[in-house]
Amino acid sequence: MSLNRIVTSCETVLFRHRIAVIVLFVLATLFLLFKASQIKLDAAFTKNIPLQHEYMQTYMQHAKDFGGANNILVSVCDAKGDIFNPDFFASFKKIHDQIYYLPGVDRSLVKSLYSPSTRFVEVVEDGFAGGPVIPADFAPTAEGLAVVKSNVEKAGIVGRMVADDFSCAMVTAQLLEVDPDTQQKLDTIKFAAELEQQVRGQYQNENLTVHIIGFAKMVGDVADGAKGVLAFFAVAIVITAIMVYLFSGSVMLTLLPIACSLIAVIWQMGMLTVLGFGIDPMSILVPFLVFAIGVSHGVQMINATGKNVALGMDAKTAAQASFRKLLIPGGIALLSDTVGFITLLIIEIGVIRELAITASLGVGIIILTNLILLPVLMSYVKFSDKYKQKVQTPHPRIEKFWYNLSAFATPKYAVVILIATAALFALGWQQSAYLKIGDLHPGAPALHEDSVYNQDTFLITDRYAISVDYINVMVETPANGCTFHDVMNRIDQFQWQMENVPGVQSAVSLASVSKSINAAFNEGNVKWKVLPRTTESLVQASSRVETSTGLLNSDCSVMPVILFLNDHKAETIETVVAAAKKAGAELSTDEVKFKLASGPVGVMAATNEAVDAAQTPMMWYVYGAVIVLCLISFRSIKATVAVIVPLYVVSILATALMTKLEIGLTVSTLPVIALGVGIGVDYGIYILSNMTQLLRDGTPLRQAYFTALKETGSAVLFTGITLAIGVSTWVFSALKFQVDMGILLTFMFLVNMLGAILVLPALAAFFWRKNN
Numbered sequence: 101m102s103l104n105r106i107v108t109s110c111e112t113v114l115f116r117h118r119i120a121v122i123v124l125f126v127l128a129t130l131f132l133l134f135k136a137s138q139i140k141l142d143a144a145f146t147k148n149i150p151l152q153h154e155y156m157q158t159y160m161q162h163a164k165d166f167g168g169a170n171n172i173l174v175s176v177c178d179a180k181g182d183i184f185n186p187d188f189f190a191s192f193k194k195i196h197d198q199i200y201y202l203p204g205v206d207r208s209l210v211k212s213l214y215s216p217s218t219r220f221v222e223v224v225e226d227g228f229a230g231g232p233v234i235p236a237d238f239a240p241t242a243e244g245l246a247v248v249k250s251n252v253e254k255a256g257i258v259g260r261m262v263a264d265d266f267s268c269a270m271v272t273a274q275l276l277e278v279d280p281d282t283q284q285k286l287d288t289i290k291f292a293a294e295l296e297q298q299v300r301g302q303y304q305n306e307n308l309t310v311h312i313i314g315f316a317k318m319v320g321d322v323a324d325g326a327k328g329v330l331a332f333f334a335v336a337i338v339i340t341a342i343m344v345y346l347f348s349g350s351v352m353l354t355l356l357p358i359a360c361s362l363i364a365v366i367w368q369m370g371m372l373t374v375l376g377f378g379i380d381p382m383s384i385l386v387p388f389l390v391f392a393i394g395v396s397h398g399v400q401m402i403n404a405t406g407k408n409v410a411l412g413m414d415a416k417t418a419a420q421a422s423f424r425k426l427l428i429p430g431g432i433a434l435l436s437d438t439v440g441f442i443t444l445l446i447i448e449i450g451v452i453r454e455l456a457i458t459a460s461l462g463v464g465i466i467i468l469t470n471l472i473l474l475p476v477l478m479s480y481v482k483f484s485d486k487y488k489q490k491v492q493t494p495h496p497r498i499e500k501f502w503y504n505l506s507a508f509a510t511p512k513y514a515v516v517i518l519i520a521t522a523a524l525f526a527l528g529w530q531q532s533a534y535l536k537i538g539d540l541h542p543g544a545p546a547l548h549e550d551s552v553y554n555q556d557t558f559l560i561t562d563r564y565a566i567s568v569d570y571i572n573v574m575v576e577t578p579a580n581g582c583t584f585h586d587v588m589n590r591i592d593q594f595q596w597q598m599e600n601v602p603g604v605q606s607a608v609s610l611a612s613v614s615k616s617i618n619a620a621f622n623e624g625n626v627k628w629k630v631l632p633r634t635t636e637s638l639v640q641a642s643s644r645v646e647t648s649t650g651l652l653n654s655d656c657s658v659m660p661v662i663l664f665l666n667d668h669k670a671e672t673i674e675t676v677v678a679a680a681k682k683a684g685a686e687l688s689t690d691e692v693k694f695k696l697a698s699g700p701v702g703v704m705a706a707t708n709e710a711v712d713a714a715q716t717p718m719m720w721y722v723y724g725a726v727i728v729l730c731l732i733s734f735r736s737i738k739a740t741v742a743v744i745v746p747l748y749v750v751s752i753l754a755t756a757l758m759t760k761l762e763i764g765l766t767v768s769t770l771p772v773i774a775l776g777v778g779i780g781v782d783y784g785i786y787i788l789s790n791m792t793q794l795l796r797d798g799t800p801l802r803q804a805y806f807t808a809l810k811e812t813g814s815a816v817l818f819t820g821i822t823l824a825i826g827v828s829t830w831v832f833s834a835l836k837f838q839v840d841m842g843i844l845l846t847f848m849f850l851v852n853m854l855g856a857i858l859v860l861p862a863l864a865a866f867f868w869r870k871n872n
Contacts, residue, residue, distance in 0.1 A: 107427050115420050118476050125473050129363050132370025139369050141289050141323050142378025145170040145315050146277060147450030148703075148767065150710035155697045158574055159706075162698060165653040166572065166660060170275045172314035173568060174199060174299060175560050177268035179307050184249050184266065186240035191303055195310070196271050198298055204286040209274035213252070213261060217648035220255035233257070259565025268311075268563055275316055292320020311556035313568060315700075318544045321553045325834040326384040332833065333388055336826040337362075340395055343822040347814070348402055349490060352481050356474060357398025364394045364469040368462035375457075383455040385830075385841060390462030392826060393437060393779060396819040397430050397470045400786055402478065403815040409483045410491035419479035423471070429789035430471045432733040433782040437463040439725035440774050440781075446721065447714040447770070449707065455771055502813055506806035508858055514865035521859050525749050531756035537715075538670030538708040540764040546837045565606070569668040571701035572660040573598075573680055575609075576693045582610055582642045582656040585633050590687045592631060594694060595661050601679040603672035609661040610651040614641040660698070668704055670764050677705045711770050718770070722777050723748065733785065738867040739792055743784035745863060746855030747777055754848055761843065768837040772844045780852030783820065784860050786812045791864070801871040805861045813857065820853025 114121055149156055176195055178188045196214045200207055211218060218233045233251040238244050252262050261270050279286050295317060300310040337358065345354040365387045372379060379386075401422055408418035441463060444456035507513050539545040543554035560568055573594070581587040592611040599607045615629045618641045622628035632638050645651055652659045663680070665672055677696065684694030697705055723744065730740040751773055755765075763769060790808035795801065827849065830842025 107424055110427070111420055111424055114423070114472060114476060115416065115479065118479060121473070121476050125363070125469075129366060132367050132374075134370070135373040136366050136369035139373045140378045141326070141384075142380055145275070145288065147380065147454065148315075148707070149450075150448045150706050151450075152448045153706040153710055155702055155706035155709075158695045159698045159702060162574055162653075162658060162660075165647075165658065166574075166650050166698060170277075170315050172199075172273050172275065172295065172312065172316055173560060174271040174273075174295075175263075175268045175311040175556070175563070176271070176303075177263070177309045177311065177559075177563075179309065181265065181267045183262070183269050184245045186245075187307060188269075189240045189245070189248075191308055192269055192271075195299055195303055198302070199271050199273055199295075202273075202291070202294060202298070203281050204275055204279050204291050206274040206276050210271070211261070211273075211648075212271040213248070213269055215648075217646060218255065218257065218261065219646070220251045230254075263563040264565055265563065270560075270564070275314075288316045288319050289323045292316050292323070296320065311559050313553060313557050313560060318546065318553055321544075321551065322546050322835060325547070325838075328834055329384050329388070329838070332829055332838075333391070335829055336388060336391070339826055339829075340392075340822055343818065343825070344395070344399065347399065347818045348406070350487055353402045353406070353478075356477055356481070357395055357402055357470065360398055360469045360474045360477070361391045361394030361466075363473070364462060364465045365391050367465045367469070368458065371461055371465070372458060377454060377457065379458065380451050380454055383451070383458050385838060386455060386458045386462065388826070389459065389775060389779070389845075390466065392823045393434075393463055393782075394466045394470050396779075396782055396823065397426075397434065397466060398474055399815045399819055400426060400430065400812060401470065401474050403812065405475065405478050406483075406487070406491050407811065410488055415481050415483060416479040419475040422478075423475040427471055428733060429785050431467055432729050433785045434463055434467050434471070436726045436729045436781045436785075437779060439729070440722045440777055441771075443718055443721035443725065444771055444774055446717055447710065449710060449767055452767060452771060459771075459775070498814070499810075502809040503806055505809060505813070505857065506802050506861070509802045509805040509861035509865050511865050511869075514862035517858055517862035518866075521746075521749055521862070525752060528749070528752040528756040531759050532752055534759045535755050536670040536759075536764045537712045538668075538673060538704065538764050538766060540669055540762050542667050542669070545764075545766065546768065546835060548834070548836050548839075551834075569665045569701050570699045571663050571665065571676065571680075571696070571705065572698035573663065573684065574695045574698060575659045575661060576695060577657055577659070578691055579655045579657045581692070582614075582652060582659060583635050583638050585631060585635075585638060587692055588614065588631050588638060588642075590689075590692050591659060591661060594683050594687050597683045598661065598663055598676070598680060601676055603666050603675050605664045605666050607661060607663050608651070610642060610645060610659045613645050613649075613651060614638070617641045617644050661694075662699070663701075665701055668701055670708060673701060673705050673708060676701075707767060711765055711767065715765065715770065718774060719751070722774050726777065726781050730781075730785070734788065734792055736792065738864075739788050742860050742863045742867060743781065743788060746784065746859040747780050747852065749859065750780060750848060750851045750855055751777060753851060754844060757847055758844065761840075763840050763844070769840060769844070772841055772848075776845065776848035776852065779823075780848060780855070783816050783853055783856035786816060787856055787860060788864075795868050795871055799871065801861075801864060801868050804871065805864070809857070816853060816856060820849050824849040 174195065176192050193214055196212045199205060200210045213234055216232055220230050220233055233255050234248055238248065252258060258264060275286060277286060278284065295312060300312060304310045341354055341358055344357060345351065348354055368387060368390055404422035404426055405418045408421045409415065413421065438460045441456050441460040444452050447453065508517055543549060543557050547553050557568060575591050577587050588611045591609050595607045595609045595612055598604055611631060615631055618632055618637065619629040621640065632641055647654055650660065663676065665676060680696060688694050696702060727740055727744060730743050734740060754773060754776060758765065758769065787808050790811045791804045794804040794807060824846045827842045827845040830838050833839050
């Protein structure tokens with residue numbers, strides 16, 4: 101059965117049973133509205149990492165012994181700049197206990213001055229002495245505080261657990277994936293809210309400041325910022341309504357496409373709940389995109405119906421004709437969008453896969469709401485004589501504008517357009533070669549630099565000697581590997597090589613600590629700061645290091661080398677990871693293996709590599725799907741090329757813009773390219789679908805393009821400008837990643853529109869020369 105026969109059959113069924121169709125949609129909308137009201141923000145650490153990546157396999161394998169990257173750091177600072185006073189220690193103890201008892205915290209891995217595992221060791225006349233940094237009988241007197249200060253210095257934790265200038269002290273904790281109390285997945289956003297309320301909210305005052313960072317806190321701040329998306333959504337609806345009214349000149353024709361697009365969003369949210377999904381803060385913008393795409397197709401429908409009414413048809417006949425004309429091109433365009441979003445599933449990162457499901461589900465629903473429900477509703481609209489008169493007699497200036505624009509379909513002007521396009525493409529290609537994978541700025545890239553979270557990050561990195569950006573290289577050996585000189589020497593050589601890599605601030609390992617302990621056994625003489633060559637001496641040096649330090653596991657078969665980096669910029673991570681791979685390959689043996697990676701930067705490195713690996717296949721799949729669907733729709737290679745070439749040029753220019761604006765290719769920006777292609781293809785399909793039949797009938801190309809512009813040009817211009825205005829408001833968002841997406845989508849909406857009305861006809865002038 102041909103596509104036209106299928107469309108005719110659908111048309112007959114739908115318009116014969118219009119009331120039943122509307123009732124069915126009303127019932128489904130009420131049910132899904134109820135379900136949508138139950139949707140929750142859903143964020144989890146494991147959703148943001150590529151679990152199948154080799155680094156993350158190492159990370160998961162050793163997370164039980166060494167903790168993961170899902171940690172929180174709470175720095176408590178004294179306003180006067182000196183923590184050694186009774187009030188500070190009283191508050192600090194309460195904060196330690198508060199964090200210890202928070203649901204979802206791995207209590208065995210909570211560390212601070214008050215942790216029993218925080219100990220000091222010193223050389224005395226009879227050998228070694230030591231104990232907890234804060235003694236069991238500690239009292240916050242002048243003498244007691246002096247003892248603690250002395251123990252802190254002996255423990256070697258200045259710069260790690262205590263600020264370099266003694267103005268702050270740190271509590272660190274690892275988080276569990278499953279809340280042991282509820283046996284449910286840890287609600288990261290709820291945890292962040294409790295942390296903020298019960299720690300900062302309760303203890304910060306004029307004498308004490310609290311600074312909190314970590315994945316959970318960052319997600320909590322993003323979720324708070326995401327609540328503002330609702331305001332942007334409302335602004336977008338208002339802007340769109342005004343623009344649609346200016347375009348249509350009818351209140352009813354304004355309300356219908358907006359209502360159908362909102363129904364699509366309701367169905368999308370409701371279906372996510374039915375399928376057991378929440379919505380991740382990083383995907384919170386997708387409903388707006390679904391609304392925007394719905395309006396785009398809705399405007400095409402009201403535009404076509406209005407023109408049919410102007411030809412003398414009644415509302416029902418006009419709506420049927422519009423349905424018959426637009427179902428195939430509109431359906432192909434939406435299927436292209438849907439398939440484009442589905443290709444994001446190849447990226448093995450949970451948050452991107454959920455975005456793919458959310459977006460493709462929403463766009464698929466638009467086929468029902470804006471290509472089926474909308475024309476059925478429009479069949480009941482009563483068009484006034486004034487409206488008919490307005491459509492029948494278009495403004496002479498508009499007619500002249502379309503005619504002048506149609507000149508781009510002639511060889512004379514087409515050459516200029518194609519040369520300019522080729523030049524832009526060449527410049528874009530050259531610039532896009534410098535696109536970086538990963539974050540390009542310090543702090544959390546999802547938030548602005550002046551956000552509380554990033555300011556806390558900058559304070560911690562400034563006052564402590566260690567960076568919050570660290571990567572663990574796991575050294576796997578046979579059991580008791582720390583008692584063999586060859587094993588320890590290889591670890592020591594690896595650490596030395598990595599300490600000399602640009603971007604590495606400092607490093608620590610069991611080998612480096614054992615060297616210091618060996619020197620301590622020999623009266624602190626720096627000449628003895630070496631690895632002992634005998635097993636007995638190695639045992640003596642390493643046995644003083646407890647597993648709680650994170651430098652070895654219980655049987656000494658895994659010993660991480662912890663590398664503290666200057667920052668987590670893409671270039672830094674790439675340089676350090678490449679050096680670690682090279683050094684690890686040189687020093688590895690059959691029994692000693694250097695494996696990447698754990699720690700926050702280990703997660704970032706794996707994510708960057710996953711994004712880099714997925715970038716090219718994703719584009720192949722997106723364009724492959726669009727090409728196949730265009731071939732099905734147009735049954736013409738020339739028409740398909742005419743649609744695809746402008747899209748590809750815009751994709752290259754978008755990556756060039758990212759390079760120019762210093763926006764890295766990350767989990768949040770990678771989907772934008774697919775989104776832009778999926779949405780941009782709509783313009784070309786609608787214009788060319790109006791031209792192809794005329795061209796087959798022998799109509800001159802300029803006349804065919806002029807007719808297409810009169811039919812759909814105003815709708816294409818309207819949707820491109822309206823969508824661009826809507827997303828451009830995102831530059832005022834509290835979320836940095838929303839600002840970046842707003843800039844990129846504004847660019848892609850506008851330039852894709854220009855590509856469809858300028859480059860497409862220029863290509864057509866050479867593909868259909870016989871029609872010139």
